[in-house]
Amino acid sequence: MIPMIDLLVCCIAFLLITAVWSHMARMNADAQVPGPPNPEKELNPQPPEKMLHVEMRQDDKFTLIWKQGPTVVNSIDVPRHAIEVEQGPVTAIRFPELAAKVSEEWKANGSHRDASDKKLDQAVLHTDNKTVFKEIIAVIDAIYTPKRDFGGASKQIPAFNVTFSVN
Amino acid sequence: MAIHEPGRRLMLSVPLKFVQKRVGGGGHRGVSASLNLTSMIDFLVVTVVFLLMTFSASGEIPVDKNVKLPKAENTVDMVDAPMISVNGSQVLVDGTAAGSTRAIEDAGRMQRIDELFNILKAKRELWRATQGGSGRPFPGVCILQVDQMVPALVVKSVFQTAAFAGYPNVSFMVGQLPRSDRPQ
Numbered sequence: 176m177i178p179m180i181d182l183l184v185c186c187i188a189f190l191l192i193t194a195v196w197s198h199m200a201r202m203n204a205d206a207q208v209p210g211p212p213n214p215e216k217e218l219n220p221q222p223p224e225k226m227l228h229v230e231m232r233q234d235d236k237f238t239l240i241w242k243q244g245p246t247v248v249n250s251i252d253v254p255r256h257a258i259e260v261e262q263g264p265v266t267a268i269r270f271p272e273l274a275a276k277v278s279e280e281w282k283a284n285g286s287h288r289d290a291s292d293k294k295l296d297q298a299v300l301h302t303d304n305k306t307v308f309k310e311i312i313a314v315i316d317a318i319y320t321p322k323r324d325f326g327g328a329s330k331q332i333p334a335f336n337v338t339f340s341v342n
Numbered sequence: 343m344a345i346h347e348p349g350r351r352l353m354l355s356v357p358l359k360f361v362q363k364r365v366g367g368g369g370h371r372g373v374s375a376s377l378n379l380t381s382m383i384d385f386l387v388v389t390v391v392f393l394l395m396t397f398s399a400s401g402e403i404p405v406d407k408n409v410k411l412p413k414a415e416n417t418v419d420m421v422d423a424p425m426i427s428v429n430g431s432q433v434l435v436d437g438t439a440a441g442s443t444r445a446i447e448d449a450g451r452m453q454r455i456d457e458l459f460n461i462l463k464a465k466r467e468l469w470r471a472t473q474g475g476s477g478r479p480f481p482g483v484c485i486l487q488v489d490q491m492v493p494a495l496v497v498k499s500v501f502q503t504a505a506f507a508g509y510p511n512v513s514f515m516v517g518q519l520p521r522s523d524r525p526q
Contacts, residue, residue, distance in 0.1 A: 176379065180382070180383065180386065183387065183390055186393075187386065187389050187390055190390065191393065193397070194393060195396070195398040197403070197517075198398065199405065199516070199517065199518065200414070200417030200419065200420060200516055200517075201417060201418055201420055201421070201485055202414055202416070202417055202513060202516055203511070204501075204512055204514055205510055205511045205512060206502075260519070262519060265410060267412065267413040267414075268412075305494065308493075312412040312413075312414050312514060313412070313414070315414070315514070316416050319416035320415075320416060339497075339498075339512070341502045
């Protein structure tokens with residue numbers, strides 16, 4: 176009995192010392208900078224893939240635009256209704272309507288939906304210069320909402336890869 | 343029959359002082375108390391399970407006290423990468439001052455932050471000098487720790503500066519919101 180209690184007390188001491196009370200995470204928003212061309216490889220011109228451009232330049236709506244290269248395939252307006260969620264001292268913003276619409280659009284137009292497909296559909300976020308950072312994060316969070324299977328395992332990954340446009 | 347004062351009678355005839363004192367009600371409580379082992383072990387096990395559930399292998403991430411991070415639901419785990427912090431008008435790279443955003447806000451247009459660019463470039467060159475021989479490509483990952491009220495103009499400038507300095511894989515650091523589709 177005594178060694179067991181000793182073990183438990185040691186475990187508690189170790190776990191208390193190494194405990195992390197603030198859980199931080201990250202959201203990818205890469206700049207999609209192409210790498211340098213390899214002179215040894217011949218370039219095969221690839222047809223441009225469909226990309227979802229999310230415009231958040233207007234106060235009352237988002238615009239979702241499917242583009243294939245410079246060609247606009249489809250354009251949808253989504254009302255910009257922010258929902259505030261109290262999380263301790265911080266108020267988080269969510270856009271559930273945008274998340275639902277992005278999921279619906281991916282199911283209808285997404286190019287990479289098979290579990291064996293290692294590529295992801297691309298979403299590009301465009302914003303004006305005045306938008307505050309928490310709204311940008313809320314929109315990226317909404318774009319990352321649709322999930323798909325990846326590989327043979329039951330692993331779920333976001334359906335889109337988000338690029339933050341600086342234009 | 344004489345009337346006696348009421349009180350304890352049992353074992354008063356034992357000719358030992360400590361016995362008489364104890365049965366007479368004048369004794370002290372024993373100095374050693376017994377402990378219920380079952381409830382103590384239960385408590386210890388519950389504490390260990392709770393601490394194991396909250397355990398994080400990635401460790402504590404230092405967050406600038408002046409930065410209030412936004413929260414998000416669909417996130418990924420942190421990685422070890424240069425941390426660019428933007429609070430108010432100050433830019434820091436891993437805690438070292440790396441310029442100001444005041445010029446960007448005053449100009450009202452996006453521009454490169456030279457100090458930040460130079461520090462990130464130096465970090466990239468350091469990585470090449472120390473780990474470049476291993477054959478691994480440079481990951482180009484950096485993490486932006488931005489206050490939730492910072493305008494997009496500043497975020498874009500920092501983002502573009504990082505990309506120009508060779509860090510195109512930018513991640514935004516956020517607080518973790520509980521997933522709505524995951525049972526709590």
